[in-house]
Amino acid sequence: MLHLRAVCPADDASAVLSVLRAHPGAAHLVHLPGAAVHPAGDVIEAMVAREAADEILAALAGLGIDHCGGLSLEQIDVVLSDQADEAEARAPGEAADAVVWENLLAKTGEESRLNGTFLAFLVIACLLAAVGVITDSPVTIVGAMVVGPEFGPLAGVAVGLVRKRFDLVRRAALALAVGFPLAILVTALGAWLGNAAGLFDASAIAGEDHQVDFVYEVGPWSLIVAVLAGAAGMLSMTSAKSAALVGVFISVTTVPAAGYVAVAAILGQWERMGQSAAQLAINLVGIVAAAAAVLVLRRRAAGDANRPLSPG
Incomplete structure (x- = not known):
């Protein structure tokens, strides 16, 4: 109730x-x-x-x-x-x-704001991902996935597109457009300092058979996982099953890919940097597309496609 x-x-x-x-x-x-x-x-x-x-x-x-x-x-x-x-x-x-649409708009609107807390969580998550990449630690990568706050703005973009709330789309897109480059830049600076201090070198990611290679390896499964995660995440946000969001955070490689971009750039691994950037883009697009599709289906199922909502 x-x-x-x-x-x-x-x-x-x-x-x-x-x-x-x-x-x-x-x-x-x-x-x-x-x-x-x-x-x-x-x-x-x-x-x-x-x-x-x-x-x-x-x-x-x-x-x-x-x-x-x-x-x-x-x-x-x-x-x-x-x-x-x-x-x-x-x-x-x-x-x-x-689906309580007003609640969904309020929730995604709040989580889509570009503020210090969002940036801090995203930077910390990318730094954790970089540590996971350098130490070849899947556990640390998973930790970075959970800490990352990016699903809020991604959900905001999807909700804004479906409800034609383009103010929400702009707000969420701004958070992503500023947040990820800033997080990658700070992580690259941290990686440069670590490399200069001798904490690691190019051998940390060179070669094959690393446990965290999935972060930069782009393929059909990257899109499949992103779509499934986006659908599950939006189902969770629009229902009473909010606990499922944790599984969504652990499924997608948005933050790990951003962390890998920073580390690969500092170590001169340009091919892997490009693959990681592609992985990041695929995950962002797949999540938004799947989340929007879920909202459209749920709106049609509820029969409220034309119900007006108060402006927020």
């Missing part, structure tokens, strides 16, 4: 209450007249089934509540209520299959 709170002018309270009373997926309706201070008005709360949330939010946004007041939605971990159970049973569909 989700907790919905609406802040609205007193004159609009009856319309909000009517929407919630009429929907079978809403329960435990609470009306607090005059409780809102700024903007002044009423506060209305309810528990809503996840599969009903998108429809209810669209109806309330249609009343203009998101402009004259505000709407918020948050997850409730534990609900002990027969009425809530009945609301979930009456709401059409399954909770795990429901």
Whole structure:
């Protein structure tokens, strides 16, 4: 179940209450007249089934509540209520299959912002990947995959394309366009310092039969893995199965490829640098394409292709 709170002018309270009373997926309706201070008005709360949330939010946004007041939605971990159970049973569909589009837009919008935290995580992840490449350590490579924050902007690009929110596409693309070159540059500087200090030399990646060669080896499986990971990641973000995202992070070689680009450039391994860059590009494109395809299919399955969303 989700907790919905609406802040609205007193004159609009009856319309909000009517929407919630009429929907079978809403329960435990609470009306607090005059409780809102700024903007002044009423506060209305309810528990809503996840599969009903998108429809209810669209109806309330249609009343203009998101402009004259505000709407918020948050997850409730534990609900002990027969009425809530009945609301979930009456709401059409399954909770795990429901897409709360406003929540998805908010989540991807937040994770797609270019900020210091995003850059720091991406730089650290690329540095870890470089260490994994130099030491031929798959464990360190996996650690870099998990630390990397790049799936957020990639999901943002996919959501923005499908929902025609090009402001989100621009924001997410900017994060990727600035983040990866900066992370590669910092990692290259670190690799240059390590090489100059004698910590490693060209033999670290020269030759064959390294355990981490998959990072730069480009082939059909690179695209297949990227597509599957992108599909799984978007399914996870649009459903209640968020734990699956960890598996997605470990599947793709975006950050490891970026780390390999930096190390190969410093060691003069230009062919491997080019292959790693191609691996990075294939993974980025494959993830976005698969994530967008999943969103299109889920939107059509839900029958809400033309449902308007409030601008964010």
